[in-house]
Amino acid sequence: MSNTPATGNLIRAGDLVLIYLDAKRQFLVQMASGLKLSSDHGAMDIDSIIGKPFGYTGTTHLGRPFYCLKPSLSDIMLKVKRMTTIVYPKDLGYLLLETSIGPGARVIEVGTGSGALTIALAKLVARDGVVYSYERRDEFVQNAKKNVERAGCSEHVEFRVCDVAADGFSDKDVDAVFIDVPEPWAIVPHAADAVKSGHYVVSWSPNVEQVRRTIDVLKEHHFVRISAHEMILRELLVRTQGTRPRERSITHTAYLVKAQKIIPLE
Ligand SMILES: C[S@@+](CC[C@H](N)C(=O)[O-])C[C@H]1O[C@@H](n2cnc3c(N)ncnc32)[C@H](O)[C@@H]1O
Secondary structure (H helix, E strand, C coil): CCCCCCCCCECCCCCEEEEEEECCEEEEEECCCCCEEEECCEEEEHHHCCCCECCCEEECCCCCEEEEECCCHHHHHHCCCCCCCCCCHHHHHHHHHCCCCCCCCEEEEECCCCCHHHHHHHHHHCCCCEEEEEECCHHHHHHHHHHHHHCCCHHHEEEEECCHHHHCCCCCCEEEEEECCCCHHHCHHHHHHHEEEEEEEEEEECCHHHHHHHHHHHHHCCEEEEEEEECCCCCEECCCCCCEECCCCCCCCCEEEEEEECCCCC
16 A cells, blocks of 8 residues: 555556445455446446546446545455454554564564455565565465455565474564464464564464463563553444444454563573
């Protein structure tokens, strides 16, 4: 997702556009000439969008308005084709600020899963950084590759198919290791070997038992400043008849663990 200069806000073939009719009808579409998008509020002709600026309002063949919006990184993550659960944007945003990674960083992630985290990391380390993405199931890698390609960040990702618990990481001296697997404690010894001293290992786990076991192993492998958090996100329903939290929302997703590796005293 490039930052669009004020003078270059036009929608081009290949761009990802969030076509928004209303909260229930939002489509992330890669622009291609000849494409038609259908909804229960009518069909939309993609050729009528290409060349218009982001923010353009079009109408379906039934006369309903739709808006052509710039998708956020969250939109792109949430709309990957899923073969696994993914890291949710609310759980990633905070952790990214809690690490030192940015443009140019070299980072490892395991497992690739559907590639939602891969995309976010690749956008962050661009233009000259790289994400080494490890996954033990090749069919997941094939799906993730397509998601990463669609998001336009393939050049910043290198995929590795292997079981990290058994074989470890072949990439070393990285700025951070991101772990999203059911048994993070089995990855921590390899992460300790791959991450630069002073730098970060982070992990997501749905259960407290996983967090406890992971933290025990982090302590054994010379990590300090170890923390565990849960992010709770609550949306407000803003209405003329009364404003209050929405009744239904995603409640628990994962606990976030973060630690930094040290060089111990001789
Ligand atoms: C929850 S998914 C990761 C989702 C990913 N973070 C995303 O946002 O799309 C967990 C993945 O870890 C992979 N995995 C589990 N243990 C692994 C291991 N020891 N080595 C490599 N991959 C592993 C699984 O096959 C699965 O695809």
